[in-house]
Amino acid sequence: MAYAFRIDDGFVADENRRLAAALDEDYGALGRQLARRGLDIEALTAKVGAFAVAVPTWGVGTGGTRFARFPGPGEPRGIHDKLQDCATIHQLTRATPTVSPHFPWDHVSDWAALREEASSLGLGFDAVNSNTFQDQPGQPLSYKFGSLSHSDRTVRDLAVAHNVACIEAGVALGSRALTVWIADGSNFAGQSNLTAAFDRYLESMHRIYAALPAHWQVFIEHKLYEPGFYSTVVADWGTSLMAAQLLGDKAKCLVDLGHHAPNTNIEMIVARLVRAGKLAGFHFNDSRYGDDDLDSGSIDPFRLFLVFNELVDAAARKAPGFDPAYMIDQSHNVTDPVESLMGSAIELQRSHAQALLVDRAALAALQDDNDALGAHRLLKQAFTTDVSPMLAMARSRAGGAIDPVAVYRAAGYRERKAQERPVTGVVSAGIV
Numbered sequence: 001m002a003y004a005f006r007i008d009d010g011f012v013a014d015e016n017r018r019l020a021a022a023l024d025e026d027y028g029a030l031g032r033q034l035a036r037r038g039l040d041i042e043a044l045t046a047k048v049g050a051f052a053v054a055v056p057t058w059g060v061g062t063g064g065t066r067f068a069r070f071p072g073p074g075e076p077r078g079i080h081d082k083l084q085d086c087a088t089i090h091q092l093t094r095a096t097p098t099v100s101p102h103f104p105w106d107h108v109s110d111w112a113a114l115r116e117e118a119s120s121l122g123l124g125f126d127a128v129n130s131n132t133f134q135d136q137p138g139q140p141l142s143y144k145f146g147s148l149s150h151s152d153r154t155v156r157d158l159a160v161a162h163n164v165a166c167i168e169a170g171v172a173l174g175s176r177a178l179t180v181w182i183a184d185g186s187n188f189a190g191q192s193n194l195t196a197a198f199d200r201y202l203e204s205m206h207r208i209y210a211a212l213p214a215h216w217q218v219f220i221e222h223k224l225y226e227p228g229f230y231s232t233v234v235a236d237w238g239t240s241l242m243a244a245q246l247l248g249d250k251a252k253c254l255v256d257l258g259h260h261a262p263n264t265n266i267e268m269i270v271a272r273l274v275r276a277g278k279l280a281g282f283h284f285n286d287s288r289y290g291d292d293d294l295d296s297g298s299i300d301p302f303r304l305f306l307v308f309n310e311l312v313d314a315a316a317r318k319a320p321g322f323d324p325a326y327m328i329d330q331s332h333n334v335t336d337p338v339e340s341l342m343g344s345a346i347e348l349q350r351s352h353a354q355a356l357l358v359d360r361a362a363l364a365a366l367q368d369d370n371d372a373l374g375a376h377r378l379l380k381q382a383f384t385t386d387v388s389p390m391l392a393m394a395r396s397r398a399g400g401a402i403d404p405v406a407v408y409r410a411a412g413y414r415e416r417k418a419q420e421r422p423v424t425g426v427v428s429a430g431i432v
């Protein structure tokens, strides 16, 4: 491969040196504040540093809406460029060691070589994602009226075969899970038999499930609406849980934060799925109205904190089968995707760190005493604590940047990529 610009680790260290004294001061002050609450900042910083979230390969390209897409300069032209951008995000944040590929967008002829290429960049592969929500060039049958739940068995066979091929690619990449989201649904009352469509989906998923290797899982992603605006075959967590329970132990339910009705209590869904031993993991993003795919923590950081509060609680009490996979799933329409993904990784770490501050025993006592405001104040104290110095220290100690976006801009990464990557007019970005 031709020479590709990378930010020099020495440059990161130089930039960090200018901020180190201020960080030491802020970290010390936070440490003293937390010590008064009986918390050890060093133990917390170690936990924060261990937090990792996967970046989706499609996330490093500019997204779009149904109306338009406005590409930015230096966009990745394919999977090799995408891996470079993902490596840069991890280099500066030290929080994104894995990428989640999407097929066929990231298709290559040699999976072993791709795995080696990612490894040389310090990256591994997280869950693989299938795509039966659009037709590929030359595809003999169409998914226009559905895929895994299509009324025509030959279309269902094609969709099942694609998912099995995704598993095979994932095995070669070192992945351990397949995420399945289908766009199947209907736009008119009466268009689709709601029961029969779900039965056909289950039958197809049983066939995919049968192809899972040992130690693999299948993540079921539900979505309330779009592209089906009247009904969606896997619309909610109830449908997802039913499917996961019918399929077996390897099937779990994925929670995409944007795939719910507005104002849905997502943290309660998380608690229920943990209770059922069926929480697969997350697609993180934020939203205002629907599946907006905005940057994590950009609209409602308190909701994100409350989700992490459930996750930290589940980990603390060692809930059976609790091992969620974390992935970002956003569409960057007006920002540099690398900057947005770095910022989101940090916001996820922030929510995790804040949730770690909650005194679980004290909270349980307040809840048992029915002290509603006392319990709420305890949560809010954790949420309003500025843990930024802890996050920056964890990054810095791991070789990342104290201020990732500032270093990224100072290094001129995007400008260099704009020179390296001539505009082709085509890039595989998408929203799932």
Ligand SMILES: [Mn+2]
Binding pocket: 221, 256, 283, 329, 432
């Ligand atoms: Mn998603």
